Amino acid sequence: MTTLVIEHESLAREITFTKGAMTVLLDDGRQVSVPLVWYPRLLHGSPAERQNYEFIGDGEGIHWPDLDEDISVEGILAGIASQESEMSLDAWLGKRNKRRQAPLSHMARGKAR
Structure with a gap:
């Protein structure tokens, strides 16, 4: 065949x-x-x-x-x-959230001066 x-x-x-x-x-x-x-x-x-x-x-x-x-x-x-593991995704989300918060914390410190 x-x-x-x-x-x-x-x-x-x-x-x-x-x-x-x-x-x-x-x-x-x-x-x-x-x-x-x-x-x-x-x-x-x-x-x-x-x-x-x-x-x-x-x-x-x-x-x-x-x-x-x-x-x-x-x-x-x-x-x-x-197929990304939950642990890998959680680590990526954690880094992503830190990067997003970093500029805000710098701005807040600058205004406090």
Whole structure:
């Protein structure tokens, strides 16, 4: 028996976000939407941070430099959510919160003088 295997690597061309989902437009015309809860770093990111993405390679993946997140198109198509451990995510959220609070604490000290 002969099996026909068609290999086509789908590539991302555009990304859009709604309140609870990310939609990836692929080079073959498909649009694939996934819930943001699958990718906690995207979920916790601001709209501006989510919009600051770049394609990896020719669109095989997507990288968010502000969120230190990488997602492959293959993983999206396979329905694979983030595999990040809770411990890793908690550490990332802790660092993120400290960075956000640092400028505020400096401003508060400056006003107290």
